[in-house]
Amino acid sequence: MASSSTSLYRRRQLGSLIALTLCGIATALGLVFLIWIIWTTLLHGLAALSPALITEMTPPPGEDGGGLANAFMGSLLMVFLAVVIGTPIGVLAGTFLSEFSRGKKLGETIRFVNDILLSAPSIIIGLFVYELIVRPTGRFSGFAGGIALAFIFVPVVVRTTDEMLRLVPDVMREAALSLGIPRWKVTVNVLYRSASTGILTGILLAIARISGETAPLLFTALNNQYWSLDMTQPMANIPVVIFQFAMSPYEQWQNLAWAGAFVMTAFVLILSVVSRSFLNRKGGK
Known part of the structure; x- marks a missing residue:
């Protein structure tokens, strides 16, 4: 034995x-x-890297000099639109899953669908928005690009908000409700305050996720050689410019692609570090 x-x-x-x-x-x-x-x-x-990177437009083929100013601005506008659209939808949907559908089949179904969207290939989302917006309007646009990024942004925020609110102890809910406070006030004044750091972390991670997406923008925003703030027109953006310039035979374009890739990598790294620091600070309290 x-x-x-x-x-x-x-x-x-x-x-x-x-x-x-x-x-x-x-x-x-x-x-x-x-x-x-x-x-x-x-x-x-x-x-x-050079100062011209953020002060000059993308150059024509074979021309020396130039920068990525229009691409940086285009990416900033589309990411901003995605955040404006996706943040309230994601936070409210995550709140519904955590507070109003806990233990219900509807909530489990929504979580399942959200997980599918979370892992869906971005090119599929780009194709969907192409059929939804680009084809009916007959033009590529920065607005369509922002919508496509919002579809990628929302599931991340939904999942994070749901998880962060579920981590709030039930005793806090019960204590607030026992005082006769309405459910919506408990959610806004108690639960959101307790989970605010985690929710903000999820938003920052979602921004990092969508910042480098290329495939959806190829189907929606496409590109623009010039400076443009018109979201109803094709719009330059860093991921697509990096893709096009890196595949080109021109050395100057390839150098700009490397510079853009470095800036995007640094941006995502900084966002990841900031979000991690928020989460660690919350855990240390």
């Missing part, structure tokens, strides 16, 4: 060692490729 127990213990130890070794190898491989990508972007991107 003792020898059987010892043999089982050794088999479990061996299995644990094999699993730990495989996980370590996978982690090491992932880190190697991540560091390689970041280092390559840093090496080529830093060399291409």
Whole structure:
């Protein structure tokens, strides 16, 4: 009996060692490729950085100089539109799931659909918005690009809001309701305040997610060689410009693509660090 127990213990130890070794190898491989990508972007991107990057328009083919000012502005406008549309929808939907449909089949169904949207390929969303807006209007536009990004933005905020509100102790709800406070005031003045850091973290992570999306914008905003603030017209944006310039045979365009990739990588990294710091500060309280 003792020898059987010892043999089982050794088999479990061996299995644990094999699993730990495989996980370590996978982690090491992932880190190697991540560091390689970041280092390559840093090496080529830093060399291409210049003040003209944010002060000049995208140059014509084969012309020296130029920058990405119009692309940066276009991306900023479309991301801003996605945040304006997606934040209230995402927060309210997450609140409904957490506070008004907990334990109900409707809530579980909505969560399931939201998870599908969360993992849906962005190119499918771009094609959907193309059929929804671009084809009926007969033109590509920054507005369509913002709508496409909002479809990607919303599921992230819904999931984060739902999870953060469910982490608020039920005792806080019960204490507020026992004082005769209306349910909506409890949600706004108690639950939102308690979960505000987590919700903000989700919004920042959603912004980081949509900032580098290329496929939806190819179907919706397309591109624009010139400076434009008209959201009803095709609009330049960093992801599409990086894609087009990186595939071009012109060295100047390729340099600008590396510079744009570096700026976008730094932007996403900063957003991730800021969101993590918010979450850590909340956890430390």
